[in-house]
Amino acid sequence: MSARKQFEEELEELKTELVEMCRLTADMIANATAALVTFDRELGKSIGELDKRVDEYEMDIEKRCMRIMIRQQPVAKDFREVSTALKMITDIERFGDQASDIGDLVYTMPGDSYIKKLTHITAMGELAVRMVKESVNSFIRNDEVLADEVIALDDQMDDLFVTVQDELIELIRLDGKSNGDQAITLMMVAKYLERIGDHAVNVAEWTKYNETGVHQKF
């Protein structure tokens, strides 16, 4: 097999594993959101167990990238693809951490029912799953336009976060003694979802670097 063909095969395997890692973290976020919406403490608790698999993916992909760097010494687009993958897995691993943290928060959620209807925070969860999937897809498909869309979606995420924050502050103002504990826990959930949006933007930024050679922060 020619060195070039071997490189292309290794790169393909790397991307396949990256997709698997991403799919797992997207499922974790979807499950964390479902656990939140349905107040399912056990489902929330179970998410953390999947985080070990995410860490394994990260280590494995990292090793693949290092091996390609050493053996193939890639340059130009090849170099950008491998270095982009290497940078992206840090953000994808954080997707898993944050889904796991949300699951833990659901497991330990104060009270037996919610102090408010979870409309905007649910929307944040759904948006987080979309941003995660699209950010990694933009890399896999070399799709700069999709990366731009992910970056634009973060404004929606930030707006939703501010809305949730305002609602929870209002609830604490009205009856801090009854609402305070759960409001703060929900606030942390919202913050983790907002951070997932930020990491998806990082992934999209790396996709743009991969396509253009210019790394720009948005």
Added chain:
Amino acid sequence: MAKNKTASQSVAFGQNISVKNANLWYGDFQAIKNISMEIPERQVTAFIGPSGCGKSTLLKCFNRMNDLVDGCRVEGEFRIGDADIYGKTDVNDLRRNVGMVFQKPNPFPMSVYDNIAYGPRTFGIRKRSELDHIVETSLKQAAMWEELKDRLNKSALGLSGGQQQRLCIARALAVAPKIILMDEPTSALDPISTGKIEELCDELTKSTTIVIVTHNMQQATRISHKTGFFLLGELVEFGNTDDIFTSPVDVRTERYITGRFG
């Protein structure tokens, strides 16, 4: 603008090389096609490209080594600083200012000392103390003084390949050139000797411009500030090495450096 003139002219050589609309033929075969480029002073500029792309031919224009090739015809403007090197420039003077190191080490069959002193003697330096000083300084510049100071009278042919190549660089340095041209200087050397020469290139840019032809992409990325990619006699792309090797503009550059050419 003219070609192969020999009437001398006293023009101070600079350290930057300016090429405008250069064309070169070997008989009917055009080896260089309308190349223009500005090579900056006191930096390492690498020429890369497949065999037969014209990179060594262009390199040899910079000290008119192609004059020795039958049927070679050069057009265009080649300037080193203000000196028009195919104009009224003394070729000996040009070659003193523009040294060259070749792929295969080519020490003269004489002592280490005489190898280094050969150039200065040719240019009229006879005083022993002065020659001693030049030999020591040149070997120090080439980072060889410590390993050779006790072997100055031994034959240069007894040195290892890597030492011979560095001796050739020291020999080039002995006449204080403003520019050194290197044509695949490490292709026959082991990684340790290659590393020493690459280190030397970096050190030499304090005082010298270096233009190096290399087939080793990693070498170009390691040591050069600028890289030019040549193909079929054309300069396809010329720019900062970091840019060429991370985000080349031309698809032909991309295909060549990633090994997908052809």
